[in-house]
Amino acid sequence: MAKVKPLFVSVSGxxxxxxxxxxxxxxxxxxxxxxxxxxxxxxxxxxxxxYALFHAPNTPIxxxxxxxxxxxxxxxxxxxxxxxxxxxxxxxxxxxxxxxxGSCGQETAASPVDNARICHDCNKQFYPRISPxxxxxITREDHCLLARNAAWERQYFSALAGFVExxxxxxxxxxxxxxxxxxxxxxxxxxxxxxxxxxPGQLMLGFRAEYKAGEIEVDQREIAEADWxxxxxxPPCPNPYTLSGRLIExxxxxxxxxxx
Numbered sequence: 001m002a003k004v005k006p007l008f009v010s011v012s013g014x015x016x017x018x019x020x021x022x023x024x025x026x027x028x029x030x031x032x033x034x035x036x037x038x039x040x041x042x043x044x045x046x047x048x049x050x051y052a053l054f055h056a057p058n059t060p061i062x063x064x065x066x067x068x069x070x071x072x073x074x075x076x077x078x079x080x081x082x083x084x085x086x087x088x089x090x091x092x093x094x095x096x097x098x099x100x101x102g103s104c105g106q107e108t109a110a111s112p113v114d115n116a117r118i119c120h121d122c123n124k125q126f127y128p129r130i131s132p133x134x135x136x137x138i139t140r141e142d143h144c145l146l147a148r149n150a151a152w153e154r155q156y157f158s159a160l161a162g163f164v165e166x167x168x169x170x171x172x173x174x175x176x177x178x179x180x181x182x183x184x185x186x187x188x189x190x191x192x193x194x195x196x197x198x199x200p201g202q203l204m205l206g207f208r209a210e211y212k213a214g215e216i217e218v219d220q221r222e223i224a225e226a227d228w229x230x231x232x233x234x235p236p237c238p239n240p241y242t243l244s245g246r247l248i249e250x251x252x253x254x255x256x257x258x259x260x
Contacts, residue, residue, distance in 0.1 A: 007048050009085070010055040011092040014200070015067040016085055017055060023068060023076050025085060026050065040091045040115065042084060052088035054096065070198060075241045082241075086198030091115075093200060094128040102126070133202045134174045135161035137247040138186055140211040140228055144251050146235065147182065147218070147226035157235040159244045160226075161204070170205055181223045184214035192250065195243040206243045208251070231255040 008029050010017035016025040026045060038054040061067070070089050073082050101108055101119035108117040108126065117126045137159045138145040146157035162177035164170055171189055178186055186209040195204045218226050229235060231252045238245035 004048055007045055007050040008053045009042065009050065009088040010053045010061075011088050012055045012057055012067065013093075014070045014089050014198075016070060016073075016088065017061060017065050018068045020064050020066050023073055023081075025068070025081075029053075040088075040095065042087055042091070045084070050084070052091050054092050075239055083196050086196055090130075090198050090201050091128060094126075098126045128201075130196075130201050130203045132164040132170070133161055133197070133204050134164060134170055134177060134207060135159050135204050135244055135247070136174055136178065136186070136189075136207040136209050137244075137251055138178065138184075138209050138211055139251055142255050143228040143230055144248065145182065145184075145211070145216070145226060146229050146237065146248070147223045150220070150222055150224040152224075155236060156238075157229070158238050159206075159247050160223075161244070163202075174207055174209070178209075181219055182226050183217035185212040186210060187212040192247055193243065197243075204243045206247050208247065 005028055007026050009025055010027075017027075018025045019027070040052045042050045042052050044050065055061070070085060073085050077085070095110075095117065098108055098117045100106065101122060101124060103124050104119065104122045106119055106121040108119050110116075111118050111125070114125075115128065118124075119126075145160070147160055148155065148157050160178055160181055162173065162181070164173040165176075168176070174189060175186065178184060188210040190208045192206040192208055194206060196202075197204045216226050216228075218224065234248070234252070237248050240246050240249050
């Protein structure tokens with residue numbers, strides 16, 4: 001029986017090595033030997049093991065390949081491949097950032113049995129971490145609340161979002177973020193779905209909520225402007241390949257179904 005050849009995803013920062021003029025980033029290695037210390041199993045792809053591989057900056061790349069930024073994959077590949085690309089970037093980033101113990105400063109080593117790095121000096125283990133975020137579309141009959149982040153250069157509106165802080169439930173974080181950013185209160189929270197967001201390592205938890213009370217007052221730090229928008233007259237919004245875009249699209253479809 002022929003030996004199953006593994007597949008690889010080469011990563012440098014938030015860039016992936018792709019076949020030229022494409023977003024094809026999964027390939028068979030042409031190298032005679034690969035340093036096992038740089039390999040991380042991502043899973044099984046088409047019945048073959050697939051590994052993330054760190055590619056040191058400024059080192060040669062194979063002929064016919066080029067680097068592509070992870071963000072360029074948005075809307076260009078399906079969810080499975082985008083999630084795989086994002087996972088590869090996050091795993092390699094975590095591995096490179098935990099070469100030394102954050103407690104005692106000694107060098108860490110890859111665990112032989114787990115996806116972790118171990119400090120043998122103080123016995124601490126370091127696992128990949130993600131940051132949970134809430135994102136919510138707030139509705140008021142046939143209007144929804146969308147906001148523009150102060151850091152965005154163009155006139156682009158999206159759902160409200162923020163990080164979950166230590167000691168908070170997801171619901172508490174949602175109420176707090178809405179109050180802090182636009183000064184209103186919401187009710188009837190309904191979970192919608194989630195999306196890995198590897199910029200650099202979030203897990204977006206999507207909700208729908210209904211307006212309860214208050215007037216919009218933006219914080220002028222994170223949020224530059226916010227308003228209620230009729231579903232037939234929305235501003236420039238995220239595309240449906242983002243969780244924010246899916247939330248907005250779902251709101252619009254609901255309004256159409258209800259004949260508003």
